[in-house]
Amino acid sequence: MKEKILEQNREAIALREAQMATELELKKNEKFIEVVRQVRHDIRSPLQALTVLSEADIASSVAHRQMSSVISSIHGMIEDLEIKEEMADISGNGERLHVAEALIKEVIQQKRLLFERTRLELKINSDLLSVVRVQPHHFRRVIGNLLQNAFEAIDPRATHGLIRVETEKQGQTLHIRITDNGKGISNENKDKLFSPGFTFGKEHGSGLGLSHAKSCIHRWGGDIGLTSESGKGTTVELSLPIAVQDTLFVAQPPLSQARVNVVVDDDPEDFMRVQRSLASPSVYCASLEDFDDWRAATRDQAGVQFVFDYNLGGDRSGLEVLRAVSSELPRILSTSDYDRQDVIEASQDGIYVLPKVFLI
Numbered sequence: 345m346k347e348k349i350l351e352q353n354r355e356a357i358a359l360r361e362a363q364m365a366t367e368l369e370l371k372k373n374e375k376f377i378e379v380v381r382q383v384r385h386d387i388r389s390p391l392q393a394l395t396v397l398s399e400a401d402i403a404s405s406v407a408h409r410q411m412s413s414v415i416s417s418i419h420g421m422i423e424d425l426e427i428k429e430e431m432a433d434i435s436g437n438g439e440r441l442h443v444a445e446a447l448i449k450e451v452i453q454q455k456r457l458l459f460e461r462t463r464l465e466l467k468i469n470s471d472l473l474s475v476v477r478v479q480p481h482h483f484r485r486v487i488g489n490l491l492q493n494a495f496e497a498i499d500p501r502a503t504h505g506l507i508r509v510e511t512e513k514q515g516q517t518l519h520i521r522i523t524d525n526g527k528g529i530s531n532e533n534k535d536k537l538f539s540p541g542f543t544f545g546k547e548h549g550s551g552l553g554l555s556h557a558k559s560c561i562h563r564w565g566g567d568i569g570l571t572s573e574s575g576k577g578t579t580v581e582l583s584l585p586i587a588v589q590d591t592l593f594v595a596q597p598p599l600s601q602a603r604v605n606v607v608v609d610d611d612p613e614d615f616m617r618v619q620r621s622l623a624s625p626s627v628y629c630a631s632l633e634d635f636d637d638w639r640a641a642t643r644d645q646a647g648v649q650f651v652f653d654y655n656l657g658g659d660r661s662g663l664e665v666l667r668a669v670s671s672e673l674p675r676i677l678s679t680s681d682y683d684r685q686d687v688i689e690a691s692q693d694g695i696y697v698l699p700k701v702f703l704i
Contacts, residue, residue: 438479439564442683443593444518444584445473445511446699447480451487452509453704459495462505469512473593473699475688476518476584482560489553490522490580497526497578513586520582529572537570557582591691593682595702597621598674603647608635608665609678610656617703618651618678632656632665647673651698654679654687663690678703 445468456464491507498505502525510521529537538558554568561568566584605626609615612630619626629635639645650669652662654677663686666675675695681687682699691697 439477441475442480443473444476446701449701451484455491465508467510474518474586475588475591477587478564486557486560494524497524516586518584523579525577528574528576530574592696600673602649602673605649607651609653649673651676654681
């Protein structure tokens with residue numbers, strides 16, 4: 345009996361040690377993930393500025409190509425960070441809640457720099473954006489490959505090449521349509537396109553793009569299909585289940601009767617972009633301390649709309665302060681950190697979230 349009790353104690357101690365080791369590993373990974381998120385956030389600010397500059401008229405095509413190359417490299421760095429973040433998340437398979445339209449917009453911005461002779465449009469047919477559960481870098485790759493296919497299907501001599509991306513929410517499903525006015529696909533080849541290794545019309549095609557897209561979309565609980573008419577163009581349609589309902593993610597600030605906006609953001613360039621998207625005048629606070637001073641000095645705060653960035657340095661996040669302020673007008677969080685769990689929860693609690701990618 346004594347030996348049995350000792351054996352049970354040893355097993356209990358071993359189990360507890362294993363639990364403690366797992367908890368320690370989780371805490372280490374949580375710290376690592378937070379560092380990755382911070383670096384990702386810091387990279388995105390100069391990337392947004394470069395993207396705005398690149399879309400302006402640049403006299404030298406060489407300069408434009410060089411800038412496009414730099415921007416592509418920075419996007420690659422962000423993707424590498426996201427892969428590391430997914431690998432560090434030992435509690436899951438790398439899938440995360442994310443705003444689908446924001447990911448699509450990021451890919452379009454990158455591709456627009458490369459598709460010089462083709463117009464690339466994004467049309468969002470719903471007032472509120474969609475939260476889906478995907479692996480972000482794989483989702484970007486799926487969209488990027490489909491856009492590349494569409495671009496390559498358009499005659500290089502064409503002067504009116506067009507790729508249109510449309511998103512639409514129907515019930516609990518997000519539909520994404522990518523349409524080009526290229527050469528189209530024959531009925532003979534249509535059924536083979538999603539087979540691994542099948543390719544046509546490309547000198548160095550691997551035949552893995554659509555196969556990878558199908559595998560990913562099915563893994564995320566969605567579907568993919570294709571319609572095409574030879575000589576007229578092709579439409580690829582993706583559908584994904586919406587993972588979280590009743591969120592307030594938006595591509596532009598909601599209309600309001602604000603007398604004035606108070607915008608709290610530590611990046612003056614971001615403030616200028618936010619201000620341009622708002623209908624009424626704005627007061628700029630570069631820090632939470634500036635905002636505290638404004639509150640202390642302003643008696644009448646009726647008709648004030650508050651717009652905060654998430655990451656403002658210091659111990660408090662913009663979201664914490666935004667939750668604490670009371671306003672009869674929409675409270676808006678304008679941030680690049682729109683995939684954080686606390687941000688998603690805030691979007692379910694009456695706070696509008698505007699991903700900064702839509703301000704460019």
